Amino acid sequence: MDRADFDAATMRLALAEAEAAARAGEVPVGAVLVGPDGAVLARAHNLVEARRDPTAHAEMLAIREAAAQLGAKRLPGCALYVTLEPCAMCATAASFARLSRVVFAAPDPKGGGVLHGPRIFAQPTCHWRCEVEQGPFAEEAGESLRSFFRARREGGGA
Amino acid sequence: MDRADFDAATMRLALAEAEAAARAGEVPVGAVLVGPDGAVLARAHNLVEARRDPTAHAEMLAIREAAAQLGAKRLPGCALYVTLEPCAMCATAASFARLSRVVFAAPDPKGGGVLHGPRIFAQPTCHWRCEVEQGPFAEEAGESLRSFFRARREGGGA
Numbered sequence: 001m002d003r004a005d006f007d008a009a010t011m012r013l014a015l016a017e018a019e020a021a022a023r024a025g026e027v028p029v030g031a032v033l034v035g036p037d038g039a040v041l042a043r044a045h046n047l048v049e050a051r052r053d054p055t056a057h058a059e060m061l062a063i064r065e066a067a068a069q070l071g072a073k074r075l076p077g078c079a080l081y082v083t084l085e086p087c088a089m090c091a092t093a094a095s096f097a098r099l100s101r102v103v104f105a106a107p108d109p110k111g112g113g114v115l116h117g118p119r120i121f122a123q124p125t126c127h128w129r130c131e132v133e134q135g136p137f138a139e140e141a142g143e144s145l146r147s148f149f150r151a152r153r154e155g156g157g158a
Numbered sequence: 159m160d161r162a163d164f165d166a167a168t169m170r171l172a173l174a175e176a177e178a179a180a181r182a183g184e185v186p187v188g189a190v191l192v193g194p195d196g197a198v199l200a201r202a203h204n205l206v207e208a209r210r211d212p213t214a215h216a217e218m219l220a221i222r223e224a225a226a227q228l229g230a231k232r233l234p235g236c237a238l239y240v241t242l243e244p245c246a247m248c249a250t251a252a253s254f255a256r257l258s259r260v261v262f263a264a265p266d267p268k269g270g271g272v273l274h275g276p277r278i279f280a281q282p283t284c285h286w287r288c289e290v291e292q293g294p295f296a297e298e299a300g301e302s303l304r305s306f307f308r309a310r311r312e313g314g315g316a
Contacts, residue, residue, distance in 0.1 A: 052231045053222055054254035055213075064211055073210045088278060089250035092271070096212040096247070110283060113250070117283035118276030120246060125268060125275035 008136045010034060010081045011105055013043060015137055017058065018083045018144055021045035028144045029084045031058035033066040036077030036100075041066035058082060059090035063097050074098040080130075083141035088113030091120035095128045102130045105141035166294045168192060168239045169263055171201060173295055175216065176241045176302055179203035186302045187242045189216035191224040194235030194258075199224040216240060217248035221255050232256040238288075241299035246271030249278035253286045260288045263299035 001009070010032050017030025026046040033042040042065035047056040059082050066075055079101035080086075080094055085108040092113075094102050102114065113120050114132055121129040159167070168190050175188025184204040191200040200223035205214040217240050224233055237259035238244075238252055243266040250271075252260050260272065271278050272290055279287040 048231055052229055053225050054231045054256075055218055055222055055251050060213055064213055067211055071210055073206055073212045087250060088271075088276060088281075089247045089254070092245060092247035092250070093213045111285075112283075113246075113276075117281045118246060118271075118278060120276060123246075123275045125270075127269075 004136075006038060007081070007103060007133075010040075011083070011103065011135050011137050013040065014058075014081045014083050014105070015140060015144070017043055017045040018141065021047075021058070022144060022148050025049055028148050029058045029082065031062040031080060031082040033062040033075070033099075034079050034081070035066075035070075035075075041069050041075075041078065055089065057087065057090050059086050060093055063090075063093050063099075067097065076100065079103060081135065083137070084108050084145065085112035085114050085116065087111050088118045088120055091130075094130050095120065095126055098128050099130045101133065103133045103135040105135055105137045106145065107134065107138070162294075164196060165239070165261060165291075168198075169241070169261065169293050169295050171198065172216075172239045172241050172263070173298060173302070175201055175203040176299065179205075179216070180302060180306050183207055186306050187216045187240065189220040189238060189240040191220040191233070191257075192237050192239070193224075193228075193233075199227050199233075199236065213247065215245065215248050217244050218251055221248075221251050221257075225255065234258060237261060239293065241295070242266050242303065243270035243272050243274065245269050246276045246278055249288075252288050253278065253284055256286050257288045259291065261291045261293040263293055263295045264303065265292065265296070 014030040018028040022028035030045045042062040044061035083105045172188040176186040180186035188203045200220040202219035
């Protein structure tokens with residue numbers, strides 16, 4: 001499998017996590033963390049509502065789960081796939097974890113912290129810059145978010 | 159007790175947490191989260207090494223613990239006291255948690271995300287700006303960190 005195919009297959013797993021989040025009434029964001037050999041170390045989706053934890057973003061949960069799997073606070077060579085541009089909290093966590101790559105689907109002009117807002121990896125005080133790529137399925141991931149918020153505004157729940 | 163006395167007493171608890179971190183070989187940062195009535199909801203120190211979790215900063219643990227205590231993802235009216243200027247991850251988490259105040263002791267030009275680097279609360283995309291104050295004991299908190307890193311450089315451990 002070449003890298004584009006691998007990225008697409010992995011982002012599909014992240015999208016499935018986002019769909020699971022939406023079904024549970026969570027903001028639909030999903031993440032997958034893969035090891036240097038491409039093995040999936042962790043899959044997670046947003047659990048802010050279920051856990052009543054403002055830090056329980058998909059990326060944070062995936063990073064923490066992968067660190068627990070490997071018994072290591074740093075995850076060099078690992079890559080994070082996420083359906084939405086990470087916020088500043090998650091981007092900073094990715095830097096602390098020494099992830100090699102962060103691949104996201106939909107950009108997030110309102111809440112993103114990588115291409116937008118604080119642009120964490122571009123800060124002079126950022127000590128580890130993950131390679132960032134906008135990957136496949138931006139349209140699918142963005143539509144999933146838009147329909148979730150549309151349903152919520154209309155009082156339909158999720 | 160007036161606010162300055164309360165701030166000093168609370169920061170002393172955070173300093174005690176930082177000392178506990180240093181004794182355990184963790185970077186000495188401590189945090190205390192107090193409710194709107196001034197009651198301590200959570201005390202925590204850095205556990206990155208013990209938990210092998212790159213996100214286990216004192217502030218994150220205190221925010222998560224307080225949210226669990228209150229069964230709420232948002233903690234309006236609550237204040238976070240921390241011995242070191244929060245990084246971008248922790249400052250963003252404080253914003254998500256809707257904390258009213260963040261009081262820190264030592265500024266952190268190399269890794270801070272409030273007065274330095276991404277200046278999270280000054281970003282146009284920051285949707286909730288915590289009131290930030292540099293509180294008491296900057297010298298004590300800074301010296302605790304300096305002596306920790308000095309000992310580590312000299313191979314003396316902590």
